[in-house]
Amino acid sequence: xxxxxxxxxxLVVEMxxxxxxxxxxxRLTIPLENxxxxxVDPGIVGEPKGIRAPGTHxxxxxxxxxxxxxGEKVFWAVRDAQKAVVVELADENYTRLVVEVDDPRAxxxxxxxxTRR
Amino acid sequence: xxxxxxxDEDEVVEAAxxxxxxxxxxxxxxxxxxxxxxxxxNSLYGVFGxxxxxxxxxxxxxxxxxxxxxxxxAAREGQVPNWDLLLLAAVDRAPEDPDVAxxxxxxxxxxxxxxxxxxxxxxxxxxxxxGRPDRGVPAELDALETAPGKEEV
Numbered sequence: 001x002x003x004x005x006x007x008x009x010x011l012v013v014e015m016x017x018x019x020x021x022x023x024x025x026x027r028l029t030i031p032l033e034n035x036x037x038x039x040v041d042p043g044i045v046g047e048p049k050g051i052r053a054p055g056t057h058x059x060x061x062x063x064x065x066x067x068x069x070x071g072e073k074v075f076w077a078v079r080d081a082q083k084a085v086v087v088e089l090a091d092e093n094y095t096r097l098v099v100e101v102d103d104p105r106a107x108x109x110x111x112x113x114x115t116r117r
Numbered sequence: 118x119x120x121x122x123x124x125d126e127d128e129v130v131e132a133a134x135x136x137x138x139x140x141x142x143x144x145x146x147x148x149x150x151x152x153x154x155x156x157x158x159n160s161l162y163g164v165f166g167x168x169x170x171x172x173x174x175x176x177x178x179x180x181x182x183x184x185x186x187x188x189x190x191a192a193r194e195g196q197v198p199n200w201d202l203l204l205l206a207a208v209d210r211a212p213e214d215p216d217v218a219x220x221x222x223x224x225x226x227x228x229x230x231x232x233x234x235x236x237x238x239x240x241x242x243x244x245x246x247x248g249r250p251d252r253g254v255p256a257e258l259d260a261l262e263t264a265p266g267k268e269e270v
Contacts, residue, residue, distance in 0.1 A: 025190075035195065036166030036170070037167025039147060039162075039168040043147055044147065047158055047159075060202045069159075088163075088166045095163075096162060116216070117198075
């Protein structure tokens with residue numbers, strides 16, 4: 001599970017508990033101007049994810065860490081597909097983040113409000 | 118339908134608009150969009166950024182192509198053409214999304230100019246709402262929903 005928040009001009013994604021270990025990352029900070037949008041998307045978990053390096057991938061249990069697929073670098077931290085949120089980025093190390101959050105709709109609304117220009 | 122990596126953006130936006138015109142925003146999943154427009158999920162995110170990004174592109178296309186060119190005709194004939202996406206946006210998304218609210222309001226203001234009277238606009242929109250239950254589901258959309266490869270998940 002990740003906790004997503006807006007802090008000043010940044011979007012901050014913090015991994016909770018053991019997910020820090022699986023994802024090999026505890027915190028990501030992205031300038032809001034590089035956030036293109038957020039979407040509730042349970043179905044993305046069924047997509048091919050590519051090569052994991054580094055991180056953890058136990059298919060159908062947990063997808064966590066950095067995945068390389070078709071020229072894109074995607075950060076995953078998802079156990080429960082129903083709570084997956086996709087955050088699309090620009091000019092960042094990652095093309096997009098796919099993270100499990102407690103309340104996907106609330107996170108999407110928060111990101112949309114913070115990035116509305 | 119095969120999913121393409123390179124695609125005609127306008128075709129994708131048009132197909133998305135058809136889907137968004139028939140269902141509430143929350144009722145359209147990315148799975149639905151991927152299936153309906155026939156492109157990869159990664160490409161959808163890469164081009165539009167989010168479901169909202171694709172929705173706004175769909176609504177703007179609808180307004181530019183299907184609403185604005187027909188304002189005068191709608192005013193003259195006293196009934197609105199197929200503006201389901203605009204009208205659904207007014208009810209479903211405008212209260213949630215300030216950009217949608219702004220676009221819908223500006224189109225209604227343009228309709229006021231075309232009818233020459235806000236009350237005439239209200240009659241027009243009221244007539245659309247009043248007649249909507251009687252129109253049912255268009256036959257071609259009914260067929261689309263049950264066509265092979267279009268089943269719901």
